[in-house]
Amino acid sequence: MSVVQVIKSAMRPTAFALALVSIGSIAGAQQTSVAAVQTAKEIIKLTGATALFVPLIPGVIEQAKNLFLQQNPALGKDLNAIALQMRTDLAPRSEELDAEVAKLYATHFTEAELKDLLAFYKTPVGMKLITEQPKIGEEGLKFAQDWANQLSDQVIAKMRDELKKRGHAL
Secondary structure, eight states, X not given: OXXXXXXXXXXXXXXXXXXXHHHOOOXXXXXXXXXXXXXXXXXXXXXXXXXXXXXXXXXXXXXXXXXXXXXXXXXXXXXXXXXXXXXXXXXXXXXXXXXXXXXXXXXXXXXXHHHHHHHHHTSHHHHHHHHHHHHHHHHHHHHHHHHHHHHHHHHHHHHHHHHHHTTOOO
């Protein structure tokens, strides 16, 4: 696998994690080996590919707590204590998410490809990609938002001009 192919494959672990949250679990057709899944787990740990999942358990607990608080605000003190305990009790369940993502990686990449990816991520440029990618993603989203706002202004102005040409008073 060329460096370019590895970089293209590696460009979006965070986006991959977000997509997984959005679409749920996917059953893969490719058989996965234990070694492939283990290598995928190393990639996930190294890249932080499941970092987006960190708020899931606390978020679910907070939603449930708020459901009960809406019904009875006087339960606040007890619900806060219960929620705190549940966060501790349920924290190990995040490993389920990591395991599922590792299986997905192992389904979409061969064991050899996963080893190549892991080796790439351990290189200086791979480690830089891991560090810089979130920054690039944030900057890219901000640029896209600003760009879309400017385009929107242009489209609105053009539509307004066209409507005026057709006799509409705006």
